[in-house]
Amino acid sequence: MTKIKFLDVGWTYTTLASSLDVAAKRVLESGWYILGAEVKAFEKEFATYTGANHCIGTGNGLDSLELALRAAGIGPGDDVLVPSNTYIATWLAVTRTGANIVPVEPIEATYNMNPANLEQAMTKNTKAIIPVHLYGQPADMDPIMAFAEANSLFVLTDAAQAHGSLYKGRMSGTLGHAAAFSFYPGKNLGAFGDGGAITATDETIAEKIRTIGNYGSSEKYVHDSLGFNSRLDEMQAAFLRIKLEILDDWNWRRRNIADIYLKGLKDTPLVLPVVEEWAQPVWHLFVVRCEGREGLITHLKESGIETGIHYPTPPHKQGAYRHMSHLSLPISEAIHREVVSLPIGPHMTAEQAEYVVNTIKEFY
Known part of the structure; x- marks a missing residue:
């Protein structure tokens, strides 16, 4: 009987095995396994690919969402407009900051956030919007960004499923103030374990994200804020560099x-x-x-x-x-x-x- 797998991560390895094996050997022989040359190179290459000014590797997609929100100052007492139709990680990131979720119903035909519903969902405490490019199709960002600009809101796009998608010729990753990516193995750009990244246009936000994700430290043994340990693994970065090429x-x-x-x-x-x-x-x-x-x-x-x-x-x-x-x-x-x-x-x-x-x- 014909067998068609829904997902075949094993095929990914066998197809790219020779290049992946070389990359793994390179990392292992380097003796540097955290925040080394591979992560720096991937961050630069992924920023170039998306057209973003900055890219910061993270431990996973959920962390990408949370770190970006925290860097934007989102926290207890704030409201965040979030799609009602999405994977739960989008909601969890908001909850983990202490902020409140305000669900926004989607456009039924595309499954993505309906910009026409933002005005009704807006509260006096609203500070951010998280449009999701669900299933790999970009949300309608121009009206969302216009609404955000009119109300001084931070826009974080959840691009966990949208690596390489285009909105009016612009790459996902540059459509809001920041974008959160997941490199879960089943994603279009998937690692061989967990991993994530954030792309950002603003240098201040980018540096805050990088600091928060590295124990709140921008200088070794100097911790100016309460941070997290959420860093893209050196081995996964090496693998992702190969997969980014194809x-x-x-x-x-x-x-x-x-x-x-x-x-x-x-x-x-x-x-x-x-x-x-x-x-x-x-x-x-x-x-x-x-x-x-x-x-x-x-x-x-x-x-x-x-x-x-x-x-x-x-x-x-x-x-x-x-x-x-x-x-x-x-x-x-x-x-x-x-x-x-x-x-x-x-x-x-x-x-x-x-x-x-x-x-x-x-x-x-």
């Missing part, structure tokens, strides 16, 4: 798979992703919607096709946020009930994508 090519492969899905499934009952004319997504995930998704998932599984659900439960219905479970967020709740993620990635062939399409058509 990121655009592998994103192109994802786009080819997405095109096959969009064309092949357009006459099915599935609700397909909508891509605005100004967006160039990188298809971290290809998410469709359908009623009674369990039947479709079972049919695909029986045909050897793995799927995912991103995400089955909205943040406000999670136990961690039980105090917000009373909120009525009908768009987000409907999305979470109906979404199914089809397999997509550089490991897939066009023939496999066609098989997925034909298998879905058999179901309907």
